[in-house]
Amino acid sequence: xxxxxxxxxxxxxxxxxxxxxxxxxxxxxxxxxxxxxxxxxxxxxxxxxxxxxxxxxxxxxxxxxxxxxxxxxxxxxxxxxxxxxxxxxxxxxxxxxxxxxxxxxxxxxxxxxxxxxxxxxxxxxxxxxxxxxxxxxxxxxxxxxxxxxxxxxxxxxxxxxxxxxxxxxxxxxxxxxxxxxxxxxxxxxxxxxxxxxxxxxxxxxxxxxxxxxxxxxxxxxxxxxxxxxxxxxxxxxxxxxxxxxxxxxxxxxxxxxxxxxxxxxxxxxxxxxxxxxxxxxxxxxxxxxxxxxxxxxxxxxxxxxxxxxxxxxxxxxxxxxxxxxxxxxxxxxxxxxxxxxxxxxxxxxxxxxxxxxxxxxxxxxxxxxxxxxxxxxxxxxxxxxxxxxxxxxxxxxxxxxxxxxxxxxxxxxxxxxxxxxxxxxxxxxxxxxxxxxxxxxxxxxxxxxxxxxxxxxxxxxxxxxxxxxxxxxxxxxxxxxxxxxxxxxxxxxxxxxxxxxxxxxxxxxxxxxxx
Numbered sequence: 001x002x003x004x005x006x007x008x009x010x011x012x013x014x015x016x017x018x019x020x021x022x023x024x025x026x027x028x029x030x031x032x033x034x035x036x037x038x039x040x041x042x043x044x045x046x047x048x049x050x051x052x053x054x055x056x057x058x059x060x061x062x063x064x065x066x067x068x069x070x071x072x073x074x075x076x077x078x079x080x081x082x083x084x085x086x087x088x089x090x091x092x093x094x095x096x097x098x099x100x101x102x103x104x105x106x107x108x109x110x111x112x113x114x115x116x117x118x119x120x121x122x123x124x125x126x127x128x129x130x131x132x133x134x135x136x137x138x139x140x141x142x143x144x145x146x147x148x149x150x151x152x153x154x155x156x157x158x159x160x161x162x163x164x165x166x167x168x169x170x171x172x173x174x175x176x177x178x179x180x181x182x183x184x185x186x187x188x189x190x191x192x193x194x195x196x197x198x199x200x201x202x203x204x205x206x207x208x209x210x211x212x213x214x215x216x217x218x219x220x221x222x223x224x225x226x227x228x229x230x231x232x233x234x235x236x237x238x239x240x241x242x243x244x245x246x247x248x249x250x251x252x253x254x255x256x257x258x259x260x261x262x263x264x265x266x267x268x269x270x271x272x273x274x275x276x277x278x279x280x281x282x283x284x285x286x287x288x289x290x291x292x293x294x295x296x297x298x299x300x301x302x303x304x305x306x307x308x309x310x311x312x313x314x315x316x317x318x319x320x321x322x323x324x325x326x327x328x329x330x331x332x333x334x335x336x337x338x339x340x341x342x343x344x345x346x347x348x349x350x351x352x353x354x355x356x357x358x359x360x361x362x363x364x365x366x367x368x369x370x371x372x373x374x375x376x377x378x379x380x381x382x383x384x385x386x387x388x389x390x391x392x393x394x395x396x397x398x399x400x401x402x403x404x405x406x407x408x409x410x411x412x413x414x415x416x417x418x419x420x421x422x423x424x425x426x427x428x429x430x431x432x433x434x435x436x437x438x439x440x441x442x443x444x445x446x447x448x449x450x451x452x453x454x455x456x457x458x459x460x461x462x463x464x465x466x467x468x469x470x471x472x473x474x475x476x477x478x479x480x481x482x483x484x485x486x487x488x489x490x491x492x493x494x495x496x497x498x499x500x501x502x503x504x505x506x507x508x509x510x511x512x513x514x515x
Contacts, residue, residue, distance in 0.1 A: 111514045114483045123482040124424035130474055131460050134467045142464035143202050146209070149465070150190050152446060157182035160391065164384040165372060175387040180394035181447075183227075188402065188449030189465065191215065191225045196239060197462040218359070226363055228285040230356045233292035236299045243461050244421050247407065247414040247433040247511075249326035252295055255408040255501050256508055258287075258332050260324045263504030272503035280400040281393050286335045290353050294319065294333035297352075316348035364388055399449070405494035406435055406454040410506040411487055417512060429511070430458035431479060436488040439472050448491065455486065 160179030166172050193199070197211040205212060208224070215225040225231055237252050245251045256263065262272055279287065297315035304311045319330040319337065331337075338349045368388060373381035413432045419425050437452035438444060445452060445465070453468035456475055460467075479486035500506040509515035 114485060115514075118484070119482060120424050120428060123478065123484060124427050126478055126482075127427055127459065127475070130471055130478065131463075134471045135460075135463060137470070138464055138467055139202060142466045143199055143209070145466045146190065146193070146199060146464065149185070149442070149446060149450075153182045153186045153190070157186075160387070161368075164387040165376060165380040167383045167386065171386045171390040172383075176390035176394055179388065179391035180398060183391065183395040184398045184402075185446060185449050187225070187227055188399065188451050189446070191227075191231075193450070193465055194224075195231070195234070198464045198467075200462075202464075222359060222363070226360055228289040228357060228360050229292050230289075230296070233296040233356075235296075237292040237295040239461070240299070241295055243458065245418070246429055246458060247412075248418060249322075249416070250329050252291060252332065253404075253407060254326075254414060255404065255498065256414065257322055257324065257326050257329070259502045259504075260322070260326075262502060264323075265504075269503055269505070273499060276499055276502045281396050283400055284396055285357060287332065289356060290317075290333040290335060290338055290349075293317065293352060293356065294330075298330070316346075316352055364392075401491060401495055402437070402449045402451045405437075405491065405498040406451060407433060408501045408508065409435060409487070409494060409497035410500065410508060411485070411497070413509045413511050413515065415511045427459050428484065431455050432485050432487075432511075434458050434487075435494055436472070436476075436486075437491040437494065439469070439488070445469060452491070 156178045160175045160177075160182060163172055163175040163178070166175070191214070194209050194214045195211050200210045200212075203209045208214065208220075213220070215221045215231040221231060242251055242253045247254060249257060251257070259276075262275055265272065294317040297317055301311050301315040304314055317333050317337075319333060322329050322331045333349075335353075338353050341347075341349050365385075365388065369381050369385040372384040412435060413429070415429060415433070419429060434454040434457075436455050437448050439452050450465045450468070451457075453465075453472055456463075456468045456471050459475075463471075476486050476488070478484075497506070501508060
């Protein structure tokens with residue numbers, strides 16, 4: 001199976017954490033315009049000194065990210081835009097015939113009514129026509145729009161920092177919400193779409209916003225994407241595995257696979273829902289960071305095996321097979337696995353993970369509060385720390401809300417078999433294996449992290465945010481014309497349906513069962 005490899009990182013430069021301070025100190029601060037001016041300078045100080053400081057914590061070269069994503073010289077004639085700016089393509093890799101989870105007592109039945117007379121070829125050809133139409137429209141306006149959204153995130157982050165030293169309560173909701181929203185959208189909007197190559201053709205190979213440059217190296221990682229995940233690992237987990245194996249057993253984001261133990265456990269439902277909530281408040285560092293590393297190392301190991309090279313020491317994450325009928329895949333890696341290995345005197349997973357976590361943790365839980373301490377004293381520093389910590393919890397909740405429900409629910413399909421990338425069925429799976437939220441308007445789309453166009457994004461992952469906004473109404477109408485299910489609901493409704501999958505109250509549809 002030939003796959004186009006998309007770099008996908010999700011970027012955010014600023015992040016946070018926090019604690020409290022005596023109310024008397026806060027009242028004095030609130031009445032002092034001099035303190036207001038000094039607090040506003042904190043953001044500028046962090047920007048000026050941050051990159052050099054965080055560079056010392058860059059992951060060791062032992063990661064060898066080049067093994068995870070090597071460019072090849074071949075450029076698809078069917079995708080001429082890829083030649084502009086040197087967009088990278090994937091080598092031919094392991095043809096993994098994944099098997100999605102399926103209930104033991106579930107037998108394939110008759111095809112669903114909408115599938116019986118579907119003109120798949122006609123629908124796919126018209127879908128490709130929409131892609132061609134809106135790809136031709138991409139240009140400088142798309143880049144300006146992306147930079148406008150980036151500016152919005154800068155403003156939110158600056159407001160969050162400037163107000164981080166104030167609180168009448170244990171934390172300041174204004175500061176925490178501004179910081180958390182900025183962190184979230186810098187990942188889901190800027191890093192996500194830039195690293196998919198959504199602007200590479202427009203900006204050129206030398207530009208910061210070309211996928212080959214974005215978040216590369218310790219300084220660029222700090223500026224472009226200061227978050228819990230390593231960008232090179234994100235390339236593998238998200239842009240390669242998730243996008244080209246969507247809903248298959250090998251999709252690392254398949255909720256039924258990752259929540260299998262919770263779904264099948266005999267614990268009360270209330271306890272299961274509590275487990276899901278606990279995951280929501282810490283999922284980026286508890287699950288996403290270690291699992292992206294695990295996927296990167298497994299790919300490095302696979303490529304070395306294909307070349308007949310020695311694989312010893314490449315992959316420190318040796319997880320058992322995933323439970324359930326998911327095919328030849330291993331369990332997801334979490335912090336729990338890393339700690340368990342440490343107790344067994346195996347420190348290799350911890351060494352690799354903590355070197356990835358260190359830049360974000362140091363920048364936002366150490367350096368930023370320290371700057372507040374030096375400038376304003378202990379009380380203000382503790383208040384800033386409390387707001388930064390609250391923002392971290394909120395940004396985990398926000399990102400979970402707009403990320404995980406995109407591909408979960410009893411009305412969403414999963415798949416037992418692989419599919420050829422860019423084939424008619426590949427595009428169909430992108431629609432029936434994804435969900436859109438409410439769409440339209442920059443403010444609405446901004447608050448959804450621009451993940452409310454997941455159907456269009458999974459069909460054509462290397463287009464701009466503005467292209468998805470323009471395309472969505474026509475794509476929805478096209479699906480209605482041919483009878484293809486196009487699921488679009490309020491994000492909170494989708495969260496409820498996602499949690500039902502997570503706790504085992506509902507199950508997703510299975511394509512091969514005729515659903």
